[in-house]
Amino acid sequence: MDEQRRNHYLKMMGLTVWQRRGQLLPAENGISVEGVAESPASVIQGVADQPLSADKDSFSTEDLAIPRYDWQSLKQQVRQCQACTLRAGCTQTVFGVGNPQADLLVIGEAPGADEDKQGEPFVGRAGQLLNAMLLAMGFKREAVFIANIVKCRPPNNRDPKPEEASCCEPYLLQQVEFIQPKLILAVGRIAAQNLLKSDIAVGKLRGRIHPFGAQKIPLVVTYHPAYLLRSPEQKRKAWQDLQLALSVLGNPS
Numbered sequence: 001m002d003e004q005r006r007n008h009y010l011k012m013m014g015l016t017v018w019q020r021r022g023q024l025l026p027a028e029n030g031i032s033v034e035g036v037a038e039s040p041a042s043v044i045q046g047v048a049d050q051p052l053s054a055d056k057d058s059f060s061t062e063d064l065a066i067p068r069y070d071w072q073s074l075k076q077q078v079r080q081c082q083a084c085t086l087r088a089g090c091t092q093t094v095f096g097v098g099n100p101q102a103d104l105l106v107i108g109e110a111p112g113a114d115e116d117k118q119g120e121p122f123v124g125r126a127g128q129l130l131n132a133m134l135l136a137m138g139f140k141r142e143a144v145f146i147a148n149i150v151k152c153r154p155p156n157n158r159d160p161k162p163e164e165a166s167c168c169e170p171y172l173l174q175q176v177e178f179i180q181p182k183l184i185l186a187v188g189r190i191a192a193q194n195l196l197k198s199d200i201a202v203g204k205l206r207g208r209i210h211p212f213g214a215q216k217i218p219l220v221v222t223y224h225p226a227y228l229l230r231s232p233e234q235k236r237k238a239w240q241d242l243q244l245a246l247s248v249l250g251n252p253s
C-alpha cells in the first residue's frame with residue numbers, strides 16, 4: 001500500500017501520522033509523540049519458542065477432538081445450537097463474516113445489540129473502527145474473516161461466562177481449522193484470555209506473537225476497538241500491534 005493511502009486510513013483510525021527523521025510516526029489525536037516510531041521488530045518482546053509455521057498440512061482434526069463438518073453444515077450447527085442459555089435470550093446466532101480462506105482471522109468477544117439484530121459481527125461503532133484498523137493494515141473487511149468467542153449475544157452486553165465460551169469453543173476451533181489463517185488477531189481481553197487460556201491483562205499479552213493451538217498459528221493480541229473508542233490514546237499501541245501482525249502476514253497487495 002502506498003504511504004499516502006496508509007496515512008489516510010491511519011487518520012480514519014484516529015491517528016495522525018508525523019514524518020520525522022525519515023520515518024512514519026503515528027501520534028494519537030494529533031499530539032506529536034517524541035522519538036521515532038518503533039519498528040515492528042522492536043515491538044516484539046518475545047516470540048514463540050517453536051518455529052512459527054503456517055504449514056497448512058500439519059493441523060489435524062484429531063487435535064480438536066470434534067467432528068468434521070463442512071462450512072455450511074458448521075453454520076447450520078451453530079444456528080441450531082442450544083448448548084448454553086445464551087441462545088434463549090438472543091435474536092439470532094452470529095456465525096462470523098468474511099472470507100473463509102482468509103489469511104487473517106479476527107476474533108472478538110461476543111455480538112452486541114447491533115450484531116444481534118443484523119446477524120453479523122462488528123457492525124456497530126466498534127466495527128467501524130475495526131474496519132479502519134483493517135484498512136490501515138491493507139485489508140478490506142471482506143478479505144478477512146471476523147468471528148467472536150461466543151456466537152450469541154450475552155444479556156445486557158455482559159462478558160461471556162467461561163462455561164458459555166467453552167460451549168462455543170468447538171465451533172470457533174472448527175472455523176480456525178477450516179480457515180487455516182496465517183495469523184489470528186485477538187481483539188480485547190475476552191478474546192485474548194479465552195484463546196490463550198490466560199488471565200493476564202491485554203496490556204501484557206500484546207506486543208508479542210503467541211502460538212495458537214497444535215499448529216502454533218501466530219496470534220497477536222491487541223486492544224478491543226470499543227476500548228480504543230473510550231481510550232484513543234491507546235491507538236498508537238494498537239497500530240504497533242497491527243504492524244506486528246503485518247510482519248507475520250506480509251503486506252497485502
Ligand code: URA
Pocket residue numbers: 108109110111112115120121122123126127148226
Ligand atoms: N464487539 C465484539 O467483540 N464483537 C462484536 O461482534 C461486536 C462488538
